[in-house]
Amino acid sequence: MARIIAGVASSHVPAIGAAIDNKQTEEAYWKRVFSGFEKSKEWMAETKPDVCIVVYNDHASAFSVEIVPTFALGCAAEFPPADEGWGPRPVPVVQGHPQLASHIAQSVILDEFDITVVNKMTVDHGLTVPMNLLFGSPKEWPCPVIPLAVNVVLYPPPTGHRCFMLGRAIRKAVEAYPEDLRVVIFGTGGMSHQISGPRAGLINSKFDKAFLDNLTKDPQKLARIPHLEYMREAGAEGIEMVMWLIMRGALDDRIDEVYRFYTVPASNTAVGHIILENRAKGAKSAKAAGKRKAAPKLKRAAARAKIERVRS
Amino acid sequence: MAREQHDYDDIPGTFVFDQERSRQGYGINMFCMSLMADENRKAFKADEAEYLKKFNLTPEQTEAVLKRDYNRMLELGGNIYFTAKLGATDGHSFRHLAAEMTGSTQEDYANMMLAGGRSVEGNRSRSGRFDKPARSAAKPAGKKAGKAKAGKAKAAKPKTKKSKAKKSKAKTRAKK
Numbered sequence: 001m002a003r004i005i006a007g008v009a010s011s012h013v014p015a016i017g018a019a020i021d022n023k024q025t026e027e028a029y030w031k032r033v034f035s036g037f038e039k040s041k042e043w044m045a046e047t048k049p050d051v052c053i054v055v056y057n058d059h060a061s062a063f064s065v066e067i068v069p070t071f072a073l074g075c076a077a078e079f080p081p082a083d084e085g086w087g088p089r090p091v092p093v094v095q096g097h098p099q100l101a102s103h104i105a106q107s108v109i110l111d112e113f114d115i116t117v118v119n120k121m122t123v124d125h126g127l128t129v130p131m132n133l134l135f136g137s138p139k140e141w142p143c144p145v146i147p148l149a150v151n152v153v154l155y156p157p158p159t160g161h162r163c164f165m166l167g168r169a170i171r172k173a174v175e176a177y178p179e180d181l182r183v184v185i186f187g188t189g190g191m192s193h194q195i196s197g198p199r200a201g202l203i204n205s206k207f208d209k210a211f212l213d214n215l216t217k218d219p220q221k222l223a224r225i226p227h228l229e230y231m232r233e234a235g236a237e238g239i240e241m242v243m244w245l246i247m248r249g250a251l252d253d254r255i256d257e258v259y260r261f262y263t264v265p266a267s268n269t270a271v272g273h274i275i276l277e278n279r280a281k282g283a284k285s286a287k288a289a290g291k292r293k294a295a296p297k298l299k300r301a302a303a304r305a306k307i308e309r310v311r312s
Numbered sequence: 313m314a315r316e317q318h319d320y321d322d323i324p325g326t327f328v329f330d331q332e333r334s335r336q337g338y339g340i341n342m343f344c345m346s347l348m349a350d351e352n353r354k355a356f357k358a359d360e361a362e363y364l365k366k367f368n369l370t371p372e373q374t375e376a377v378l379k380r381d382y383n384r385m386l387e388l389g390g391n392i393y394f395t396a397k398l399g400a401t402d403g404h405s406f407r408h409l410a411a412e413m414t415g416s417t418q419e420d421y422a423n424m425m426l427a428g429g430r431s432v433e434g435n436r437s438r439s440g441r442f443d444k445p446a447r448s449a450a451k452p453a454g455k456k457a458g459k460a461k462a463g464k465a466k467a468a469k470p471k472t473k474k475s476k477a478k479k480s481k482a483k484t485r486a487k488k
Contacts, residue, residue: 014406060393064345065338085348085400153393155320155330192429196392197383199325200410201421203429207445228319229446232436236326237392265425267407 002100002174002181006047007247007255007276008040009187009215010130012056015267017089017129020137033271036261037133043259043275044134049184051097052145053104053170054127055246056188057152059084061124068154069116071166073108074123074147075101082122091128091137097144100177104146107173113166123147130188133273152189152240156227160242164223167249174250187247189240191262191272192233202235203270208262211241212274216257219248252278324438325414327386337389340377343367344394347401356401382413 019030061082063069076096081088105117127147135142148170151157158166167185174183191208194200211234214222223245230239259275320328327333334341343364346352356363364374376384377398385395392409399409411421414430424430436442 060341060345060391060397065334065341065391065394083348085397153329153391154334155328194326194430195406195410196329196386196413197326198414199323199430199435200414201424201430202432202435203425204432205428207432228323231320231326231328232323232442233432233445236323236328264428267405268410268425268429270429 002051002177002179002183003278004171004174004183004185004250005049005278006184007187007251008044008130008134008184008274009190009244009247009276010037010133010273011190011266011269011271012126012129012188013266013269013271014059014084014125014129016271017125017132020129020132021090030266032263033266034133036263036271036273039259040134040261040273040275041136044184047184048182049143050181051100051143051183052186053148053183053250054130054145054186054188055148055150055243056123056126056130056186057240057243058149059124059126059153062121062149063151065154068151069118069149070151070158071113071115072118072121072149073101073105073115074118074121074149075105076119076121079121079123079127079145079147081128082124084124088122089125089128091132092140094123094127094131094141094147095144097146100174100179100181100183101146103177104170104173107176108166108169111169111172113169118149121147121149126188130186134186148246150243150246152237152242157239157242159227160225160245161223163242163245164219164249167246167251170246171250185247185250187244189243190234190238191241191270192235192238193269194235195237195268197236199235201268202238203264204234204238205262205264205270207233207238208270208272211244212260212262212272215244215248215274215276216255219245222248248276251276254279322438322442324435327383329386329389329391333386333389334391335389337373337385337391339367339369340373340385340388340390341394343369343377344390344397347397353401380412382409386413 016033019025024030025034061084074096075098077098078096079094081091081093105115108115131141150163170185191211192202192204194202211222227239230241234241255276255278257274258277261273262271264270316332318328318330320326347356360378361374364377369377373388376388380402382395386392396406396409407421408418411418414421416424
């Protein structure tokens with residue numbers, strides 16, 4: 001049986017991708033951002049998921065205003081990086097997992113989530129930047145990826161509650177898949193930012209930190225935040241955070257926060273990142289059991305240290 | 313027909329890209345999308361006004377594009393992810409455009425971001441009725457929506473016409 005073992009949330013600021021592509025990661029401004037993901041890369045290298053589901057949004061790359069699907073699930077065998085106006089990012093082609101993706105599509109539609117199936121799609125920085133942050137810049141991505149593109153560009157995006165419930169439906173679908181796969185789900189975008197209009201540059205760290213806290217403490221509360229509140233409190237583009245709730249909905253009720261990072265700014269945006277693990281259920285995947293048990297405690301200690309540093 | 317009023321019109325300095333703007337701005341956004349191709353960028357740069365004729369823009373929209381009035385483009389239905397492609401054609405980043413839209417110099421804007429960004433205090437509501445965070449956000453810091461913080465923000469208060477209608481509607485909707 002396949003199983004979702006963890007959720008990762010991360011901002012997907014395009015300038016982070018540009019900093020990687022232009023080799024500016026050692027510059028002080030960017031180092032502050034990238035240093036927050038060092039532990040995460042270790043965690044990911046150790047966790048070695050078999051498949052990742054990446055919830056993200058397209059930024060007028062694969063979808064223009066001609067077709068605007070609310071939820072578009074990538075069922076193709078591969079997804080090339082999009083040309084966002086200055087040539088495709090120099091990152092590997094994303095390999096899909098068509099079998100699991102189509103299984104999820106079939107399951108969630110019968111669960112009344114009328115998603116759009118996409119068999120040809122490029123993926124932009126919304127997906128590739130979080131991949132870089134968690135996997136670094138390898139020649140090939142280490143595992144197949146199922147992209148789930150969510151419309152957060154044309155108002156209204158799906159509600160937070162709808163996103164949370166879609167996460168639940170995805171979890172059910174994954175758990176009904178017969179192959180023994182360990183799946184990590186990403187929620188991307190956010191945190192507070194506004195890049196449009198005279199109010200551009202808005203950042204609301206209080207809102208963001210409360211949001212991060214409530215991912216473990218009270219996700220149902222987050223699922224009730226209305227769009228107006230996201231836009232007012234976290235900026236017009238801060239509404240992207242509804243995508244994190246798909247990730248959260250796909251996890252169990254009881255989870256452990258193993259790592260968190262928050263910094264302002266990257267370009268126009270507050271960068272937020274969190275790793276949440278489901279509690280092991282009788283350690284189904286044997287190879288995992290022994291070695292992986294001890295590690296999280298160490299990481300949690302490290303995470304706390306990090307948080308304090310960030311907050312001080 | 314006048315634009316239908318929505319609760320989110322009460323947010324200052326913000327043009328929400330909603331269904332109505334999407335309909336109105338289809339031409340602007342498809343024009344911007346066309347700039348993804350190098351030959352189109354060249355054709356546009358060679359004769360901007362001529363190139364724009366292909367996209368059924370209104371005279372106001374054409375003027376906004378030619379003048380690179382990014383706020384006006386948003387007001388007339390452009391979306392930032394699309395108009396940013398026009399910015400990129402001119403060699404500008406998102407941050408550069410953001411600074412322009414706020415009426416700041418590049419340096420002031422960059423410094424504001426480094427100092428933690430634009431505060432939400434005083435920037436929540438045009439009507440002043442929503443000065444405090446809503447229930448699910450963090451604690452209120454209790455500053456009035458005075459124009460103090462709106463400093464950079466001649467900017468942050470673009471239009472006030474019809475604010476009465478907005479007020480009442482915003483109030484009832486926000487109770488949901």
